[in-house]
Amino acid sequence: MPIIAHELVAATAKSMAETLYEELAKDNFFYKNNPDQKKFVKMMYPILIEQARTTLAGMLGGGFPEALKEQIHDALVKDSTLPRRRNAGVHMQNFKIMNGAK
Secondary structure (H helix, E strand, O other): OOOOOOHHHHHHHHHHHHHHHHHHOOOHHHHHHOOOHHHHHHHHHHHHHHHHHHHHHHHOOOOOOHHHHHHHHHHHHHHHOOOOOOOOOHHHOOOOOOOOOO
16 A cells, blocks of 8 residues: 655655664664564554654744744645545554564
């Protein structure tokens, strides 16, 4: 199922998934069962789409440069016009997280 989100929202979710992987991969058991960061990001970023939207919206009230806030605002407005799908869910079925289950 394709992910429906503005490119800034999707890029933010992917960045969040990369950061999550880097933290989890510090655990040898996790890394042993999940050595492929690209696969992890592909599986996780759809689950993080809503969190990315929330994070970007929160940045609008922070001390960020106005140009960045305008870019984020524009992206969130455009994103809000896109049809919503449940981006998360089945993406986790085939992915081993922490317990190494298949």
